[in-house]
Amino acid sequence: MRRVLVARLDSMGDVLVSGPAVRAVAAAAEVVLLAGPQGAAAARLLPGVAEVRVLAAPWITPTDRPVDGALVAEVARTVAETGVQEAVVLTSFHQSPLPLALLLRLAGVRRITGASVDAAGGLLDVRLIPGEDLPEELPEPLRALRIAAAAGFVLPEGDDARLAAELPERPLAAGIDPYVVVHPGAAVPARAYPAERCAEVVELLADRGHRVLVTGGPDERALTARVAGAAGIDLGGVLALAELGAVLRDADVVIVGNTGPAHLAAAAGTPVVSLFAPVVPAERWAPWGVPVELLGDQEAACRGSRARVCPIAGHPCLASVSPEAVVEAADRLVGAAA
Template sequence: MGDVLITGPAVRAVAREAEVVMLCGPRGAAAAALLPGVAEVLVWDAPWIADPAPAATDEHIGRLRELIAAADVTEAVILTSFHQSPLPLALILRLAGVTRIAGASVDYAGSLLDVRLRPGEDLPEDIPEVERALAIAAAAGFAPEGDRRMRVATPPDMSALTGADPYIVVHPGAAVDARRWPPERFARTAALLVEVGRRVVVTGSAGEQDLVDLVVAAAPGAVDLAGDLELSQLAGVLAGADVVIVGNTGPAHLAAAVGTPVVSLFSPVVPAIRWAPYGVPVALLGDQEAPCRGTRARNCPVPGHPCLAGVAPEEAAASAIRLADEHARIPSPHSSKDGVTA
């Protein structure tokens, strides 16, 4: 989800000049459908990205070539993250008849890329992923026109589920273990917020119900929305919140895309300069110099999970209250003419 959402400003830049067909994996498809400027979404599981990875068979690769040919794609802008190579996809796109391809690659690209940005030379290393994607699009000839915010299609009003009074969202789950704050800390944070009169809404996937139950049990009156929401509805819940407390996982980027401040429990297995929520007020919590920094580990490589275990619930709750109070003094987002959250 997050990988797709951060490409939103670049997608809008391309959409000003061309019809956008967005190719992404199954886990990013719902997010791609929310991005302004996307005319069509193609879903394909890349063997060099997905975990677990599908087999790289003739049949599987052939399916992507069929999708590209059927969509009549003539040009591609490959928006990889800093640690991903665009070359496997570029090869398949070339074989599918795509005539112009742009991407960022540290490796020699030969005839696979018509426009190649060299990270560290043409492209700075330590910049937000949103700006990296924008730079790739600009090199391909699709420069942004001022608006670099993350945005999604106008989310629905979810007050029937959340209640009409102000609230703070607590999202205790994360896609991988290394990025999870201990669940007891989330529970204690929610309890502290309730004790000082803040309403709490707890979100999570259906598979995270036990985790959400732990948080809700600690915070009397908290609203349990685990497993109840489609992605657009989750966007609506986050858009209605004063602040979101969440790890470095997809909903953090969704909160940024709807303009809601984030208390980010950020494990430095990936760099915060690249992956912290973009374009909104953020309280970044966690030891960014911990031994796990930059490892991209899925499971914590350091006993005791020190990068996040050192963050006290009192600090998270205080940060949330500060951001919520600041957010309350800013006019609420409104729908602009193009139907996206301003």
């Protein structure tokens, strides 16, 4: 079976929403998934991935790495070692596949597919043009599937195009079923529900009889401890990504902002209360393929700004959502699944 390089060079959530496209390629070829450092752990969870390679791409995510001969040589070495002769470059609407396409072409990759507003010349053999033959408002999983399909890769019959992840058993939370997960952090501050509101959500959920687990990364321990308080169970900094996915899989519902664990919850098949700041469009980035309650003022002044820090005093798009509304949304999802 031939080997095809599928590239998705940004964050964990971006890699997870590319999962259906990866499966489409994997139905006809061995997939070498080229991920960035922030997305590599998620890449290892995707069904259909034969091998994961990591590349810190300075045109995609912030990095101190220069664009120099060492970068060119690294891409060439990856191509030579993996034996790929074809590549599918997956990007979001604001990214370009062309820098990577250039490096892959220099490395000898014969056929490259991507979506580019800019003319690609000889860098892309198959080019989709966003806004013309690639609609602008597609959800990210469908956008990636369109790019894969243009390269000739489609999902096999019976694949529902939902997100998926290969997750382990769940020893850490064993014995406390059922439970709800609150994940208060976000990689981008503008997308985070205020911590004091998260703490109120935990207390209200506990008052209604829910067990509440509060999750977060190693750098979010202070946040998760504050949010869990005396009413929740603090798992901040305890779980590796695969273990987090297993905890999310076995939850009744996950309450989370627009951040990677929202897509991990969707890949685990769990309903999501999505506290969604409109700095990016919900129609593209809301959790895909699971029941979702979308909260947050989607018409707020920050809409479409892609701001990393909220540009509006008081963070009204999310601060306007009451803890009571969050808990009611969670109860609706739990009730619907019962």
